[in-house]
Amino acid sequence: MVQFTPVKKRISIVIPMYNAENYIEQCLASILYQPLIKNDYEVIIINDGSKDGSLIKATEISKEHENITVFTQENKGVSAARNKGIDLANGKYIWFIDADDYIISDTANHLLTFAEKHDLDILQFNKIRTESRALNKAATKHIDISKIEIFNGKEYASKVDLNDSCCTNLYKKEFVMSTKIRFIEGKVMEDMTFNAELFPLAEKITHFPIDTYRYVINPNSIWTSKESKAFRKSIVDFIFMAKKFSDIIEDYKINNIGTDIINLKQQEMLFNVSKRLLTSDFKIIEINAIINDLSRNNLYPLTPYKGKYFLKKLELFLFNRKLLFITAALMYRLLKRPIDYFIIRRHQRNREKLIKKTIVKFD
Template sequence: MIVKISVIIPVYNVELYLKDCLDSVLNQSFRDIEVILVNDGSTDGSIDILNNYAKNDSRVRVINQENKGVSAARNTGLDLSNGEYILFVDSDDMLIENSLEHLYKQSCEKDTEVLLGHAYRYFSNEEKVDFFYNKAELDKFEVADGKTLYSKLMERNLFPPLVYLFFCKKDFLCKNRIRFKEGIIHEDELWCVMVICQANKTTCAPFYTYLYRCRDGSIMNSNNYKYRIDSMKTVVNELCLIADNMTSIEELECSGWIYIRVFWLMDQIRLLSRRTHCLESSLFESCRLLILRVYNSLTYKQQKLCLIYYKNIFKFTKV
């Protein structure tokens, strides 16, 4: 049965936070939804909670699979979804009241393929703070093609590589075969760029939609530095392929900002390498070769930024 919105929630061992998440979705004022809960091999009490919600609300579907990671769980949910629009939610986070109604209404009014929401960081004491960008600045943007919007956001250091802020038409995702890279973390860094850079009509929503729960023990707070480094290296390679394929004059600024994101990720690899006390010996050489290849095609501001990251990496390799 076709519905207006599919909310896809990967679930893995989050029994302490799961009810808050599900209640925030199911109690939305917008009712024409399906909630696809992909149990990614949980070993705690999460599955019992999921089954209980499915029993009491016909909009809820539970899908069980062996543990394959969040990217695979999201892909599973997308494959099984029936919604006109797609929103991914993490199972330890929450939607803000009336978010779905506002997102759907704005997307229909603007006829967007992708609409970017806003998020608060949400702490255990219930304090809320803006995530990492200036909402007032984002509210100024009009509907534009994705490459243009990406360039404007990156130029102002405002681009949110956060999958749960992307409210997307399912047809758009399917037509462009946009899926999550499986077997890695930091998958948002890749998926969000693929999404926005292929959209013809996109903009930012002038309201908050999401509460990101800050807690210990999440994937991004874990100390598995080698896994994070390997994942970032995969994302770097994939982003370079995307930028390399932007060959027209109109795409040069966008491709330049993707390269800047690549240099930023390389710098993040440097920082993680310091924590592991294990030097990524190829990092400096990879950075140097990329600069030699793309430097002349970058804008002046982009050139300044990439040189900052280059110097950071160079100093690190000399320590």
């Protein structure tokens, strides 16, 4: 029989922290300024072996707020930190927030109250990806709560969504503990498999349409880093998770859960593999071996893209024709410098437009 820690708080906010000395103060401030009664919530910071001043900053802030607790472990990765947070949490609900992100003002209590009122196992909400640290107002206006429909997990996973991120969900702790599902440690994309396994098991789940979470694009994360070791690891982990999704898809079929959404998520993973392989430092012989391995696992070729984006359609067309893709990868390696310069310049221009547009829209 599963033993549960006695519930003492309405919610536990779990923050995995690694080398976030420049961000942790804002992250905590965005939580502390929420209109929540101090005794109703706790903040659990898991310092994952930070090598900068993160631990010092977090500890100093915790001394001023008795509902903030800092735990330290050797570097094991974000999944291990979140798993530890699950075990330590004393709240009825758990909310994972990354140390370099933040939440907007006056939304946490609305989410929590709605989840409590309907006794939800999972409550999903929205995020905005941004490079700005000043988007403190919600774009969502005039939410008609009476029109929010409550689903069971199978129906939600089949027809509505499988959230990519664990940071835009409230999870009932008792529910998570009862499933024994945890984050896969040492891999990226751990959020997607966690949610894909967890969502169908929920008795009550829904989406609250407010953009509460600010996912800040961090140039030092494994998602954006071009450093060779991190970039190669992201490709290997994408492939690992795509294979894991194949197992989950089979479970969905056995349990009569629709697979359209999860199939699409798996295709998105593999599309990211193709994009990253093209610009990686993998040798051509290694790329050939990777594609052959995907083929043996029924993950290649990908479903043809039918959307409106020409470049995505072209990339998938190339990837699905191994000889053409390997030729394109070889050409990229020969012309890497001018191509990278063009891509970086285009990204900088798009980023400047996005920041300007976003600030005008939300501030």
